[in-house]
Amino acid sequence: MAELLFCGLVLAGVIALGMRKAPLWVWAAALAAAALVWQQESVHGSMGLFGFLLWLFAIAFALLAVPAIRRAALIAPAFKFVKGTLPKVSDTETQALEAGTLGFDAELFSGTPDWDKLRAIAPIVLTPEEQAFLDGPTEELCRMIDDWQVRHADREVPQPIWDFLKTNGFLGMLISKQHGGLGLSAQAQSLIIGKIASRSPDVVTIVMVPNSLGPGELIEKYGTEHQKEYYLPRLARGDEVPCFALTGPTSGSDAATMRDIGIVARGEHDDAVGIRLSWDKRYITLGPQATLLGLAFRLFDPDNILGKGENLGITVALIPTNHPGVRIGRRHLPSGAAFPNGPNWGKDVFIPIEWVIGGEAMVGQGWRMLMECLAAGRAISLPSSATGGVKSMLRFTSAYARIRKQFGLPVGRMEGIEEPLARMVEAAYASEAARAVTAAMVSRGERPSVISALMKYQTTERMRRSVNDAFDVHGGRAICDGPSNYLQSAYQMVPVGITVEGANILTRTLITFAQGALRSHPYLYSEIKAAQDSDPERGEQAFNTAFSDHIAFAVSNATGAFFHNLTGGSLVAVPDQAFDTAQYYRQLGRAARSFAFVADMTVVTLGGALKTKQKISGRLADALSELYILACVLKRFDDDGRLMSDQDIVALAAANGLYRFQEALRGVIDNFPVAPARWLMRAVVFPLGSPYRPASDALGHRAAKLVLDAPEVRDRLTRHIYVSNEPGDPTGLLEVTLKKVVAAEAAEKKLERAIRAGTIRRYHGIDWIGEAMAKGIVSESEGQQLREVDALVARVIAVDDFDPAELRPNYAGVGHNSRRIDSAAAE
Numbered sequence: 157m158a159e160l161l162f163c164g165l166v167l168a169g170v171i172a173l174g175m176r177k178a179p180l181w182v183w184a185a186a187l188a189a190a191a192l193v194w195q196q197e198s199v200h201g202s203m204g205l206f207g208f209l210l211w212l213f214a215i216a217f218a219l220l221a222v223p224a225i226r227r228a229a230l231i232a233p234a235f236k237f238v239k240g241t242l243p244k245v246s247d248t249e250t251q252a253l254e255a256g257t258l259g260f261d262a263e264l265f266s267g268t269p270d271w272d273k274l275r276a277i278a279p280i281v282l283t284p285e286e287q288a289f290l291d292g293p294t295e296e297l298c299r300m301i302d303d304w305q306v307r308h309a310d311r312e313v314p315q316p317i318w319d320f321l322k323t324n325g326f327l328g329m330l331i332s333k334q335h336g337g338l339g340l341s342a343q344a345q346s347l348i349i350g351k352i353a354s355r356s357p358d359v360v361t362i363v364m365v366p367n368s369l370g371p372g373e374l375i376e377k378y379g380t381e382h383q384k385e386y387y388l389p390r391l392a393r394g395d396e397v398p399c400f401a402l403t404g405p406t407s408g409s410d411a412a413t414m415r416d417i418g419i420v421a422r423g424e425h426d427d428a429v430g431i432r433l434s435w436d437k438r439y440i441t442l443g444p445q446a447t448l449l450g451l452a453f454r455l456f457d458p459d460n461i462l463g464k465g466e467n468l469g470i471t472v473a474l475i476p477t478n479h480p481g482v483r484i485g486r487r488h489l490p491s492g493a494a495f496p497n498g499p500n501w502g503k504d505v506f507i508p509i510e511w512v513i514g515g516e517a518m519v520g521q522g523w524r525m526l527m528e529c530l531a532a533g534r535a536i537s538l539p540s541s542a543t544g545g546v547k548s549m550l551r552f553t554s555a556y557a558r559i560r561k562q563f564g565l566p567v568g569r570m571e572g573i574e575e576p577l578a579r580m581v582e583a584a585y586a587s588e589a590a591r592a593v594t595a596a597m598v599s600r601g602e603r604p605s606v607i608s609a610l611m612k613y614q615t616t617e618r619m620r621r622s623v624n625d626a627f628d629v630h631g632g633r634a635i636c637d638g639p640s641n642y643l644q645s646a647y648q649m650v651p652v653g654i655t656v657e658g659a660n661i662l663t664r665t666l667i668t669f670a671q672g673a674l675r676s677h678p679y680l681y682s683e684i685k686a687a688q689d690s691d692p693e694r695g696e697q698a699f700n701t702a703f704s705d706h707i708a709f710a711v712s713n714a715t716g717a718f719f720h721n722l723t724g725g726s727l728v729a730v731p732d733q734a735f736d737t738a739q740y741y742r743q744l745g746r747a748a749r750s751f752a753f754v755a756d757m758t759v760v761t762l763g764g765a766l767k768t769k770q771k772i773s774g775r776l777a778d779a780l781s782e783l784y785i786l787a788c789v790l791k792r793f794d795d796d797g798r799l800m801s802d803q804d805i806v807a808l809a810a811a812n813g814l815y816r817f818q819e820a821l822r823g824v825i826d827n828f829p830v831a832p833a834r835w836l837m838r839a840v841v842f843p844l845g846s847p848y849r850p851a852s853d854a855l856g857h858r859a860a861k862l863v864l865d866a867p868e869v870r871d872r873l874t875r876h877i878y879v880s881n882e883p884g885d886p887t888g889l890l891e892v893t894l895k896k897v898v899a900a901e902a903a904e905k906k907l908e909r910a911i912r913a914g915t916i917r918r919y920h921g922i923d924w925i926g927e928a929m930a931k932g933i934v935s936e937s938e939g940q941q942l943r944e945v946d947a948l949v950a951r952v953i954a955v956d957d958f959d960p961a962e963l964r965p966n967y968a969g970v971g972h973n974s975r976r977i978d979s980a981a982a983e
């Protein structure tokens with residue numbers, strides 16, 4: 157008994173020392189003391205195997221505490237091993253890795269995130285000017301948009317919309333005021349994009365491109381004074397329509413392998429230095445209407461005219477699209493959408509070197525420039541538009557589910573429909589929570605590369621799920637297209653959001669975790685850089701520091717994770733004033749320890765193979781995402797004033813988020829290719845099995861009921877989107893009808909009861925409301941109310957039909973599909 161108790165105490169001591177990152181000499185002393193106590197008569201009485209092991213470890217730790225011994229016995233061999241196994245980081249990867257800033261991303265990998273750092277981020281703050289822009293021109297723009305006209309009748313964003321966008325500065329939201337733009341914060345841009353997205357995915361695409369990569373931000377950040385003075389005011393006013401061309405037929409996700417080439421050369425007529433360009437790009441948004449082409453290409457200087465060597469690297473230039481030799485204007489037809497998108501190409505097109513963004517000084521800096529801007533852009537454009545989409549799907553669907561009746565009930569009251577509704581509630585609350593926090597990070601100057609990647613794929617995936625759920629709840633009403641269909645445009649555009657700015661599979665499996673770990677792990681990148689140092693001695697010295705800290709970090713996470721998983725997270729420290737969210741913070745803290753431990757084991761064990769073990773890295777990206785998004789959910793709950801009515805939604809998001817986190821980590825461990833690591837991880841993370849379950853049916857029921865029955869909760873869940881109240885607008889009709897349906901609920905019930913009882917018959921050709929009034933089942937005024945509701949509901953559930961002639965394809969002609977620069981040469 158005494159021995160068992162002693163072993164328990166030793167285990168507790170090991171956990172305590174590990175979690176506190178005790179120095180080696182403290183370990184040695186503690187283990188020696190433990191060995192001496194073990195040998196006491198009252199415990200074991202002799203050394204035995206356990207005592208021998210304690211002494212062995214005590215001596216080993218004592219020796220390792222001596223720097224020279226530690227270096228020879230541990231650091232040097234580890235350094236040699238690591239040189240061979242850790243991933244090599246290429247130049248383009250280094251630029252991508254160093255492009256973003258390290259903020260909360262790093263906390264998530266630390267095992268002990270300081271949630272207060274996230275809570276301290278300001279909630280949504282807009283200047284009065286920004287608020288006025290959101291309430292004024294943005295609202296008016298949304299009102300002007302007729303989705304059917306855009307995506308079908310015109311298959312073009314109409315000129316009045318373009319004019320409105322230009323006149324009001326929508327194309328220059330990120331351009332500074334000094335250069336004629338609106339100079340809006342990232343938070344304001346995000347809200348504006350989300351609102352327009354809730355109205356028209358086509359129009360928001362036109363707004364997003366000039367306010368993301370291209371190329372206003374590149375000019376603002378890296379342009380020469382002349383480029384800034386000339387182009388920025390023109391872009392801000394819309395005198396120039398820009399596009400940014402990176403992607404080509406052979407270089408999609410792997411954009412850095414582009415075959416587009418520039419050769420530094422002298423002009424034919426004068427001696428001025430320029431670049432002779434040949435390129436072939438596709439999928440370029442705004443391309444067909446662009447007046448200014450931002451072009452990325454590889455630059456070579458075979459005659460060393462610039463004196464910087466031959467291979468200068470990826471470079472970005474600004475080319476007016478009317479420049480001789482530029483081929484632009486044809487269109488792709490992406491998912492049948494109306495925003496302009498098309499190829500462009502050119503062969504041996506000569507441009508002055510001054511057209512490089514930033515001029516001659518910035519040749520070869522294109523990849524770094526792109527990565528730096530992408531880290532911020534990816535955190536705003538797609539997360540904002542996808543979140544706008546998720547919220548609008550919930551707004552429309554919750555109204556429809558309350559209005560549409562089958563089997564005598566609003567379909568939203570049926571358990572089967574509650575499931576997608578609850579999912580949509582969770583997606584809307586969580587996506588908006590994470591969007592707001594991430595935009596606030598960018599507003600204060602951060603470029604969170606890992607968080608922006610996870611936000612891009614998580615929000616667009618949640619959007620995809622919400623669109624599918626919206627379709628399921630609407631049934632045939634969503635499927636039949638026409639002017640009254642308010643879901644089709646979102647459905648069509650989902651694949652675009654999934655694919656652009658890093659297709660989701662790549663973003664999930666490669667960028668978020670595999671590259672994210674390199675960037676955000678506290679020691680890994682320093683170790684790799686040390687291993688790649690051209691001076692081996694300096695490298696080993698740097699490695700020594702990083703590796704020693706890494707071991708303490710790993711032990712701390714292993715012991716911490718084991719302890720918290722054994723104790724159910726009950727002893728995890730929670731932030732001050734967590735109140736009723738303390739339970740979730742405890743579980744988040746527990747999960748963060750497990751994540752850091754598994755992430756660390758994965759990068760150390762798999763090394764360079766991590767890039768190919770994408771099923772592992774994809775699941776780790778999912779686990780990381782759940783940690784971040786749940787932390788944002790808790791922050792939103794705080795920022796919103798801890799509303800009672802939102803408690804169930806937070807509970808739903810927490811239960812499901814933790815469950816998905818667990819399943820992601822379990823997937824990693826179950827499929828981990830190295831057996832001993834797999835066993836250890838399982839013992840540490842799941843010592844008592846899987847603790848989390850998905851949210852209960854009862855919780856899902858309450859969340860769905862909230863969005864159907866509590867208008868203020870529905871408003872809050874769908875805040876910042878455009879809401880029409882015009883009965884002539886298909887979404888406005890939903891709003892108007894919903895209010896009337898709710899108001900007529902009592903009268904409806906009376907009528908339904910009478911119909912079920914057979915007192916009233918509801919068939920075509922019968923005035924059943926008139927009969928109900930005549931028989932005194934409903935009063936005169938109730939009858940009028942029911943007539944109005946009946947007429948409105950008939951319009952809400954109606955779908956469009958067409959004369960067959962009207963359905964002939966509105967894009968005639970044969971598509972052209974050939975190798976462009978070859979055909980240009982032949983012309």
Ligand SMILES: Cc1cc2nc3c(=O)[nH]c(=O)nc-3n(C[C@H](O)[C@H](O)[C@H](O)COP(=O)(O)OP(=O)(O)OC[C@H]3O[C@@H](n4cnc5c(N)ncnc54)[C@H](O)[C@@H]3O)c2cc1C
Pocket residue numbers: 399400401402403407408409410438439440441442490497652655656657658659660661662663665666770
């Ligand atoms: C409508 C639209 C608008 C666009 N606008 C622009 C624009 O304005 N400017 C511009 O330059 N580009 C633009 N693009 C291009 C867009 O960025 C690319 O489509 C995207 O990068 C993916 O390239 P790809 O389509 O060639 O797919 P591919 O690269 O062929 O990828 C195919 C699949 O393989 C996956 N994959 C690829 N590599 C990996 C990997 N290492 N690990 C795991 N999975 C991987 C991808 O995730 C994807 O699922 C646009 C594209 C579309 C469709």
